[in-house]
Structure formats: structure tokens, C-alpha cells
Amino acid sequence: xxxxxxxxxxxxxxxxxxxxxxxxxxxxxxxxxxxxxxxxxxxxxxxxxxxxxxxxxxxxxxxxxxxxxxxxxxxxxxxxxxxxxxxxxxxxxxxxxxxxxxxxxxxxxxxxxxxxxxxxxxxxxxxxxxxxxxxxxxxxxxxxxxxxxxxxxxxxxxxxxxxxxxxxxxxxxxxxxxxxxxxxxxxxxxxxxxxxxxxxxxxxxxxxxxxxxxxxxxxxxxxxxxxxxxxxxxxxxxxxxxxxxxxxxxxxxxxxxxxxxxxxxxxxxxxxxxxxx
Numbered sequence: 001x002x003x004x005x006x007x008x009x010x011x012x013x014x015x016x017x018x019x020x021x022x023x024x025x026x027x028x029x030x031x032x033x034x035x036x037x038x039x040x041x042x043x044x045x046x047x048x049x050x051x052x053x054x055x056x057x058x059x060x061x062x063x064x065x066x067x068x069x070x071x072x073x074x075x076x077x078x079x080x081x082x083x084x085x086x087x088x089x090x091x092x093x094x095x096x097x098x099x100x101x102x103x104x105x106x107x108x109x110x111x112x113x114x115x116x117x118x119x120x121x122x123x124x125x126x127x128x129x130x131x132x133x134x135x136x137x138x139x140x141x142x143x144x145x146x147x148x149x150x151x152x153x154x155x156x157x158x159x160x161x162x163x164x165x166x167x168x169x170x171x172x173x174x175x176x177x178x179x180x181x182x183x184x185x186x187x188x189x190x191x192x193x194x195x196x197x198x199x200x201x202x203x204x205x206x207x208x209x210x211x212x213x214x215x216x217x218x219x220x221x222x223x224x225x226x227x228x229x230x231x232x233x234x235x236x237x238x239x240x241x242x243x244x245x246x247x248x249x250x251x252x253x254x255x256x257x258x259x260x261x262x263x264x265x266x267x268x269x270x271x272x273x274x275x276x277x
Contacts, residue, residue, distance in 0.1 A: 003128045003176040009083040009231050012213050013062055018089050020096045021067035029156020034207055037154075038072075040202075040260070044152075045073050053120040054078065056144050058108060059127035067097035075121070077101040080111060080144075092230035108140050119144050123152040128188070129178050138263075147267040152195060153260070155180060156209045157201060160254045165210045165232075169225045173211045181253060185261050193264035201256035204249035205233035209257045238247040 023031065024038040051074035057063055061077025065231045068077045079100060081087050087105045094101050106112060108127075122144050131137040141151050158166065158174070167174040180188070186199035208227055216222040243249060 001132045002130060003132065003178070006082055007178075008176065009061055010085050013083060013085040013089055015213075016062065018092050018096075019064040021064060021093055021099075022064045022070075022073060024068070029240050029244070030245065031152070032237070033203065033208075036203055037172055039051075040066075041069075041073070047073055050075050054118060055121040055123065056080060056115070056119040056142070058122060058124045058141055060090045060103065062089035062093065063248065064093060065123070066090065067094055067099045068100045069123075069204040070101060071097070078115075078119070079103045079113070080106055080108065083108045083148045086272045108137070111144070115144055115146070117146050118188050119154065120146055120149045123154075123263050123276055126156060127238060128153055128185075129158070129180050130176055132176060132178065132182070134180060134188040135191040137193070138188050142194055142265050145265045147265055149259075150190070150197075151263045151265065153185065153189070153263075154202070155185065155259050157181075157253070157259050158254065160252075162207065162209050162257055165207065165229075169210060169229065170212050170215055173213055180259070182259050185259050187249070189261055189263040193266065195266055197262045197264055199261040199263075200259070201251040202258040202260045203256055204243065204251060205236050205255050206257035207236045 024035060030189055045170045051077055055069050055075040055077050057066055057079045058082055060066060061081045063079055063082045066077045066079050069200070070077045074243050079090050081090065082105065084105055087103050090103045104112065105215055122141050124141060126139045128134050138151070138153065143189060156162065158177050163174070163179070182199055182201060186196050188198070207229060212226055213224055217226050239249070
């Protein structure tokens with residue numbers, strides 16, 4: 001079951017601004033998180049191969065990442081989301097970036113048949129944690145991937161400090177998340193039939209992941225909540241400044257804001273060949 005629901009995302013996107021595309025050349029502290037993800041993708045993708053590859057972002061509502069993947073790696077890009085508002089915002093971001101790509105409005109579990117096995121890479125940012133059955137959701141993602149292709153799943157870490165803050169400051173948003181740690185995320189991908197290559201916490205801190213959607217700053221309590229998170233966000237930036245100039249702090253279950261999983265869809269043809277050797 002989808003714990004969030006289409007109307008939640010329609011309401012969220014309706015009340016938010018269209019973002020600029022991710023720019024890895026932006027060296028400001030506000031772009032630190034995107035730069036760290038950029039480093040992850042640079043290590044993962046061979047730019048000499050990616051122009052011949054297709055990438056799909058599932059849950060692409062108002063995506064700032066699709067233009068990045070097209071410009072940085074020359075992927076042929078597509079996005080899928082069930083929110084009509086989120087899809088239109090994703091198209092606006094693509095047009096503003098002068099990037100071609102297909103945005104498909106469809107449910108993850110009932111997509112157009114032509115998308116089956118059509119992609120070398122499937123990515124999702126903050127998607128699978130909204131479903132009761134995590135492995136079933138990952139299986140749905142794997143449906144889009146060619147044999148030998150990869151699935152990249154990134155979720156917010158709600159089992160650490162950010163989860164405590166989310167529960168305290170905005171319980172309705174906390175309640176639409178499954179509590180998934182690194183072990184559970186890895187296990188969900190394995191149970192979906194994928195070969196897990198890496199699964200770990202990411203970054204040391206980012207209090208900006210705490211979502212205050214629906215909290216009105218016009219009320220005294222709402223104003224205090226938003227001011228508190230703004231202070232913590234500046235604390236995160238102070239930590240990033242230290243990391244930028246000296247050394248990275250270790251990722252961990254308590255403070256890390258994200259969990260990333262990289263998995264490969266088995267190529268049954270290769271397995272079959274090996275079994276006959």
C-alpha cells in the first residue's frame with residue numbers, strides 16, 4: 001500500500017516552486033549534498049558508455065536530477081510519476097534546461113507495457129520508503145531494468161536523528177514513511193531478486209531532509225518549528241564547511257540523512273551459459 005497517496009504529492013508540488021536542474025559545478029555550501037551525490041555517480045558511470053544507455057527516474061515529480069543525468073552523462077532520460085502536477089513540473093525543468101526526455105504519468109505498479117526492460121539504469125530518490133511492502137516496490141522498479149542493468153535507490157534515513165525530528169515536528173509526514181535501516185533496504189533488494197552491490201548510509205548530516213510540509217509559519221508553533229529547522233540546517237552547513245576544507249566525517253546510522261542502495265538485475269542468459277559450461 002502507498003502510505004502517501006497521490007493527493008499528498010499533488011498538494012506538495014502545488015505549493016512548491018519549480019527547482020533548477022542540479023548543477024555539479026555549483027561550489028556553494030548549499031549545493032554540498034548534490035555534489036556528494038554527483039561524486040557517487042561519477043564513480044559509478046563510465047561516460048564513454050552512457051551516451052548509448054537509457055535511464056529512468058521513478059517518482060520523478062518536479063525532478064531536478066533528470067536534466068543532470070542527460071547533461072553530465074548523455075543518458076537518454078525518461079521519468080515516471082503518478083502525480084499530474086509533479087509530471088508537468090518535471091517537464092518544465094527539462095524545457096528550462098533545454099533537455100529532451102519523456103515524462104510518463106502512470107502508476108508504478110501499472111505502467112505502460114513498452115517500458116518493461118527498457119532501461120539500463122533506474123533511479124529513485126525518496127520513493128520506496130512510502131510503501132508497506134518495500135521488496136514489492138523494489139521488484140516493480142526492477143521490472144523496468146534490462147538484464148544486467150542497475151537499480152539505484154536512495155531514501156531518507158528515518159531511523160536516526162532526522163526521524164526523531166520528523167516525528168516530533170511533523171508527525172503526519174513521519175507516518176507516511178516506513179522505518180528502513182541499511183540492513184532492511186539491502187534485504188528488500190535481495191528479496192526482489194537483485195544482486196546487491198553496495199548499500200550504506202550516505203553523508204554525515206543534513207537536517208534539511210526534515211519535511212515540514214503542511215506546517216504553517218503563520219501560527220506561533222509553526223513559526224517556531226520552521227525557525228528551529230532553519231537553525232539546524234545552518235548547523236549542517238557549518239559541518240559541511242569543515243568537511244569541505246578538512247576531512248569527511250564518517251557515515252553512520254544515527255546522523256546520516258540518507259541510505260543508498262546499488263543493485264544489479266541478474267542476466268539470466270549469462271547464468272544459463274555458465275550452468276552449461
